Amino acid sequence: MSGALFVPLSLTPLLIGVLAAIACAIPGNFLVLRRQALIGDAISHVVLPGIVVAFLLTGRVETLPMLLGAAGAAVLAVILIEAVRRLGNIEPGAAMGVIFTAMFAGGVLLLEQSDTSSVHLDVEHALYGNLESLIWLDARGWVSLLDPEALAGLPPELLRIAATLLALCLLCWLFWRPLALSTFDEAFARTLGLPVGLIGLGLVIVSAGAAVAAFDAVGSIIVIAMFICPPAAARMMTNRLGHQVAWSVLFATLSAVLGFVFAGYGPLWLGFADAVSAAGMIATMSGIILVLAASFGPCRRRVGAPTA
Amino acid sequence: MLWHALSLQLGYNATLVAIGATLLGLSCGAAGTFLFLRKRALVSDAISHATLPGVAIAFLVMVALGGDGRWLPGLLIGSALSAWAGLWVLNRFVARTRLSEDAAIGAVLSVFFGFGVVLLTVIQSLGTGRQAGLEGFLLGSTAGMLYQDALIIAGGGVLTLLALLLIRRPMLAVSFDPDYAAARGVPVARVDMAMMVLVMCVTVVGLKIVGLILIVALLIIPSVTARFWSEQADRVVLLAAAAGGLSGYVGAAISASAPNLPTGPIIVLVSFALFVLSLLLAPGRGVLASVLGQMAFRREVHLRQGLLALAQNQPVYEPLTRRLLRRAGLTRADGVATEAGQAQAAKALRDEARWQIARADPAHDSIAVLYDGLRAIETVLTPDQIAEIDRRIGAPQAVTP
Numbered sequence: 001m002s003g004a005l006f007v008p009l010s011l012t013p014l015l016i017g018v019l020a021a022i023a024c025a026i027p028g029n030f031l032v033l034r035r036q037a038l039i040g041d042a043i044s045h046v047v048l049p050g051i052v053v054a055f056l057l058t059g060r061v062e063t064l065p066m067l068l069g070a071a072g073a074a075v076l077a078v079i080l081i082e083a084v085r086r087l088g089n090i091e092p093g094a095a096m097g098v099i100f101t102a103m104f105a106g107g108v109l110l111l112e113q114s115d116t117s118s119v120h121l122d123v124e125h126a127l128y129g130n131l132e133s134l135i136w137l138d139a140r141g142w143v144s145l146l147d148p149e150a151l152a153g154l155p156p157e158l159l160r161i162a163a164t165l166l167a168l169c170l171l172c173w174l175f176w177r178p179l180a181l182s183t184f185d186e187a188f189a190r191t192l193g194l195p196v197g198l199i200g201l202g203l204v205i206v207s208a209g210a211a212v213a214a215f216d217a218v219g220s221i222i223v224i225a226m227f228i229c230p231p232a233a234a235r236m237m238t239n240r241l242g243h244q245v246a247w248s249v250l251f252a253t254l255s256a257v258l259g260f261v262f263a264g265y266g267p268l269w270l271g272f273a274d275a276v277s278a279a280g281m282i283a284t285m286s287g288i289i290l291v292l293a294a295s296f297g298p299c300r301r302r303v304g305a306p307t308a
Numbered sequence: 309m310l311w312h313a314l315s316l317q318l319g320y321n322a323t324l325v326a327i328g329a330t331l332l333g334l335s336c337g338a339a340g341t342f343l344f345l346r347k348r349a350l351v352s353d354a355i356s357h358a359t360l361p362g363v364a365i366a367f368l369v370m371v372a373l374g375g376d377g378r379w380l381p382g383l384l385i386g387s388a389l390s391a392w393a394g395l396w397v398l399n400r401f402v403a404r405t406r407l408s409e410d411a412a413i414g415a416v417l418s419v420f421f422g423f424g425v426v427l428l429t430v431i432q433s434l435g436t437g438r439q440a441g442l443e444g445f446l447l448g449s450t451a452g453m454l455y456q457d458a459l460i461i462a463g464g465g466v467l468t469l470l471a472l473l474l475i476r477r478p479m480l481a482v483s484f485d486p487d488y489a490a491a492r493g494v495p496v497a498r499v500d501m502a503m504m505v506l507v508m509c510v511t512v513v514g515l516k517i518v519g520l521i522l523i524v525a526l527l528i529i530p531s532v533t534a535r536f537w538s539e540q541a542d543r544v545v546l547l548a549a550a551a552g553g554l555s556g557y558v559g560a561a562i563s564a565s566a567p568n569l570p571t572g573p574i575i576v577l578v579s580f581a582l583f584v585l586s587l588l589l590a591p592g593r594g595v596l597a598s599v600l601g602q603m604a605f606r607r608e609v610h611l612r613q614g615l616l617a618l619a620q621n622q623p624v625y626e627p628l629t630r631r632l633l634r635r636a637g638l639t640r641a642d643g644v645a646t647e648a649g650q651a652q653a654a655k656a657l658r659d660e661a662r663w664q665i666a667r668a669d670p671a672h673d674s675i676a677v678l679y680d681g682l683r684a685i686e687t688v689l690t691p692d693q694i695a696e697i698d699r700r701i702g703a704p705q706a707v708t709p
Contacts, residue, residue: 032408032411035408035410036410037410037411037413037414038350038353038407038410038413038414040414041353041414041417041418045521084587087587087594088532088587088595089593090532090535091347091349092352093347093348093349093350093410094344094347094349094528094531095532096350096533097349097350097352097353097524097525097529097532098525098528098529098532098580098583099481101521101524101525101528101529101576101580102525102529102576102577102580103585104521104522105522105572105573105574105576105577105580106573106577108447108522108569108570108572108573109569109574109577112568112569112570112573113568113569127425127446128425145378158611159482192661194703221418221421221422221425222422224414224417224418224421225415225418225419225422227414228411228414228415228418229415229419231411232407232411232412232415235406235407236405236406237311242542248586263426266440267430267433272430272433274429274432274433275429276426276429276430276433277425277426277428277429279422280421280422280423280424280425280426280429281422281426282423282427283418283419283421283422283423284419284422284423284426285354286418286419287415287419287420287422287423290415290419291397294401294405294407296403299406300404300405300406301404301405301406302405302406303406
């Protein structure tokens with residue numbers, strides 16, 4: 001495909017997909033190691049009520065209030081899960097299951113009750129996202145990348161997810177040591193005087209931020225898949241945390257690119273006319289990568305497990 | 309209107325939905341309890357999301373064979389097969405790789421669901437209008453429920469309940485202590501599998517009413533609710549079934565009583581309301597009960613310390629202690645002990661002395677650990693033993709006010 005078509009139609013969705021995948025995969029590494037992988041699942045469910053409440057309060061589909069609403073809902077869910085776990089003495093998985101399903105049901109109910117028929121806000125959209133529609137209309141080809149006028153017309157989602165990813169990398173770099181220490185040996189980290197609880201909460205909040213920014217562009221399926229699959233696959237490849245994060249970024253990029261290409265062009269190669277869901281395809285690709293890593297990765301077994 | 313709905317007088321469809329939802333809630337509550345007690349509640353999340361590709365593939369196969377594609381039994385069989393595949397992958401990940409169960413759940417859930425969405429878009433591109441109804445499996449759609457569908461749901465629910473009844477003993481044993489169960493000769497892996505298959509069955513049955521995203525709620529919330537009310541596993545299962553059934557019934561009735569009230573979410577919210585009530589009000593494990601218990605404990609400690617202070621002629625400054633002593637009629641307003649107060653103070657001091665002897669004596673080793681400063685010594689020693697201790701302390705002494 002020539003640059004004249006590729007740049008306006010495919011470049012920006014592809015970039016957004018890749019950036020969103022990486023932004024979710026980086027905190028996902030720590031969540032998977034801490035056995036909190038399903039926090040990502042919970043967060044991406046409660047984003048829906050947050051967005052609906054923000055819409056009901058402002059009456060408009062605007063990005064900032066919706067992002068704030070989603071982030072607020074994510075933090076509220078984390079607090080509620082912790083409250084239910086402590087007050088009711090319930091195991092964390094069940095507490096999570098109680099809260100996120102109830103909040104999601106509340107979101108669906110609010111959506112049905114409010115008059116949202118005039119605006120583009122529905123459950124399917126929240127789940128699948130609209131990656132394919134994030135096109136760059138002002139572009140005329142590769143030269144547009146140097147044209148300030150055309151650059152001004154870039155979809156705002158691209159800039160937001162890029163900024164989020166940048167902030168995420170910065171935070172990860174700054175807090176690398178405390179994060180790694182508290183992830184692998186919480187008791188030791190505590191004896192060093194690190195605020196372990198605060199680090200854990202911070203990680204969850206940062207993950208929520210990444211989830212919300214990515215959700216805005218690509219929907220919640222990719223968010224859950226990218227929180228878990230690339231880090232899990234990377235876990236099979238190495239025993240070193242730094243290498244694991246690098247592998248997970250590579251896997252996230254690979255799933256996003258392959259998924260986007262197969263979703264857009266795969267059906268054409270098979271003789272069908274229409275593209276399939278890019279978000280779903282990216283999640284599927286990450287699953288295939290995970291299965292491959294789990295079958296052939298050099299560090300796929302538990303330490304001490306029989307090797308035969 | 310709500311009353312009409314609750315008494316099943318809102319017409320044929322509403323009645324069908326209410327009966328179906330009640331049965332579904334019953335079987336979900338019962339099946340989910342075993343999962344919850346086994347601490348694998350969120351496995352249901354993976355199972356339910358893994359049904360989506362099966363639904364889509366079943367639709368595609370039925371269309372390819374020239375059928376309608378929306379025949380419910382076929383869709384349910386497809387969803388069961390793909391849920392089974394998801395479960396198999398999940399178990400392989402946990403058994404063969406270093407992934408922990410939560411990461412494996414998340415991976416199966418998101419990848420199967422993503423693949424299902426890809427297939428849904430394939431179906432959409434096949435022809436307009438024909439896919440109508442499949443999106444209903446995401447959040448449930450009861451509007452067009454047929455008599456046949458209701459029969460399938462009811463039949464599935466009843467069969468699941470029967471199966472639960474038959475294998476509840478081994479399942480409970482495995483839930484509480486898998487190692488002990490294995491030592492007793494219970495085939496743990498197979499019982500675990502049976503548990504998962506039962507959960508899979510109720511999930512598949514519930515797809516039509518509450519949808520695959522919210523069925524998790526019906527599996528988890530009633531069992532967590534029931535756990536507040538009983539410490540006995542059998543009763544927890546029954547209570548969970550009751551909570552699930554009640555949520556299904558009331559939820560279906562509420563949703564039939566007004567427009568724009570989708571059945572699935574309402575059922576989930578009703579069951580969440582039951583959960584919140586239990587969290588707050590349940591005796592023993594509820595928040596209110598533990599707050600009251602804590603307050604009672606605090607009063608007891610303050611009274612005891614106050615009495616000991618009175619007995620030793622020490623002034624009491626702590627306002628709560630003073631108030632409690634005065635209210636119990638043990639001191640006068642100026643803080644001086646009354647007759648009854650003197651008697652109880654002497655008794656408290658004497659008990660303390662008795663405890664000291666008892667704790668120092670190796671013969672009373674086993675009761676020494678029970679000492680917490682509040683326990684009355686009569687509840688752990690016989691009158692003979694106390695008399696023996698008293699002999700060592702000497703005669704009672706008067707308290708001078």
